Amino acid sequence: MATSMAAALAASLPAPSAAPVPAAPTYETIPASMSKVIDIEAEIPLMIVQLDGMVVTKIIKHAREAPSTTAHGLLLGLDLDGTLEVSNSFPLPHHSGDDDEKSTKSVARYQASMLRSLKEVQADDSVVGFYQATTLGAFFNQTLVDTQAIHQDKLRHGGIVIVHDLSQTARGNASFRAFRLTSNFLAAYKKQNFSTTSLIQHRLTFSSILEEVPLKIRTNPLLSSFIGTMTEPSLSSGLDIAPATATNSTIPASFAALDLGTSGLTRNLEQIVDAVDNYRTEEGNLAYLSRQIARERGRADNYVAKRKEENQARVAQGLAPLPEEDIARLFKIPAEPSRLESMLLLGQIDAFGKSLGGMASTGLVKMYGAKAGSGTST
Template sequence: MANQAAPVRSFLQAAAKTEEAPLPLRVVQIEGLAILKIIKHCKECSPDPVTGQLLGLDVGSVLEVTNCFPFPTRDEDEELEAEGANYQLEMMRCLREVNVDNNTVGWYQSTFLWSYQTEDLIETFMNYQENIRRCVCIIYDPSKSNQGVLALKALKLSDSFMELYRNNNFTGEKLREKNFTWVDIFEEIPIKVSNSPLISCVMTQLETDSPVNQCDYDRLQLSSTPYLERNLEFLVGCMDALSKEQQELQFHYRILARQQAQQQAWLQKRRAENMARKAAGEEPLPEEDPSNPIFKQNPEPSRLNSFLITNQIANHCNQINGAVGQNFSRLYLTKALHEN
């Protein structure tokens, strides 16, 4: 029997095998122009949420974001999905014609007081993951930026969370088995701002001789009562939502305990009946009856929403702590200036 020749591996097969173990994402490198576009779009439409597409390159462990474009806002009665897809394709075609990077690497969206932990964000991530090997979401908060801080985050879903989400395994037993907690849902990727040498030279020439800018003055604002007030309002709302989730879980366990008690009572009755049948020389009846409603499995509610709400609560607490600490620093500084 003749020896068979080894199959020739094509370039696509080799590339597919190489992609089996991609390098972990270490940093998101964003061009300064792309950041300015994101800030401009989000601030112009604040407090309404807006989104846009991120374009760039995936190079090793670095995800380069070189450009972006906004998604237009439309009325609810329009066909958003079809028109949105056509708009994206047309924009990317136009960018390709002018030799601009048109590879999708994710999307950006605005938020208010970091209230982005929603199931919609997770579903969007999963939809992107079906077509893109690696993508990120840039979150920008105009309300936080008004405090004199560039509120920008790059997020991705953790691999362990995506596995649980695909299998819809958010029961208490599965979460304990995987040792999964609410802090393991999102992974924050460090952001590095990059500008070409030519842009850096131009910015140096345009920079004024003033030692401070408007951002420095914004940090000295003593009044942050509205910011703290809104954070507290959001925190109270999250606590109410978490309380409802816990009540639903407690209700499930009460039903489960009642069902188990009914099952035990039924089993004791059936065993007594089987003992009587054995004494009479008859065949015993099965101890389990799937047709009986008390043996019907009651599905455990998902813990995903509770995890997202807990994550949101932690964000609001961190913002309140940070704002209060900055307020105390500014007040002490103002007091020292008045005394002098």
């Protein structure tokens, strides 16, 4: 009864008026010739990279917790008036046991999921580059070059790579540097030609692969005040301590400056020896391939010369010359090998040498200071 009454009342009520459906807005398509003119920011060259303090702490945390020195991740932010503002970052997983194809697909899925999640919470989701943790300043490797080449081809201002040196951070110096590939290297990379002629034509050496971009770190005033409060000495609550020494701080005192810096010299020398051995092996492989090319080219030249003499003799006898044959089909002359790996190894050797020089000079000064402070006579 109650149900039929409710149905009757509902039937007697006037039908609700349908809400008007708004017309879909129409937009005029921007002509292809005007697309670059509209994007004014793309015409402003990138002059400086601004790294947020939160990004610095996230990179340091990821590098410390990573199982190896292969910590890497993506940088998010925007470019404005020639300044690339990096406001956020997230690490990418590292799969050591999987094959390359499976690892690449897994990283791509994780990256797409993270960017989608950041977009849902209205956070920065524009990729502006990536970061790479390294040790002893040796960041020259094929993976870094390939990744940065993809970014500079896809991103508006090419993106940048932030290199974080773990060995410097362990000594109390947070080392962050921003790099991007040079235009000469990109021209050779797009052609995938790193022969001797190409290197001379593009004037490429290991020092001209990357160019450094000025970098500054922006800290939040609230965060700076908080850190200042933590480092400010305060009175201790102990009653049996002398007033002169009754001060402490939330952050304990660091004695890293008293370390003479001799512990990393052995590791640095081992890295230099390994890099030199790898370079000698690579040069040996290049020399072997060069000898093969010279041998095949000599055989081809001898064949051409012999065929030319036979044709001259046939013409002198009044006979028709023999037809010319395709030399490339008869003789498989290998292409000139790429010298990119040699350049990267030279860059590693140079980085290890500079790191060793800086570490040794700092340790030497500290040792002289410690000796002078102890009052020992020379």
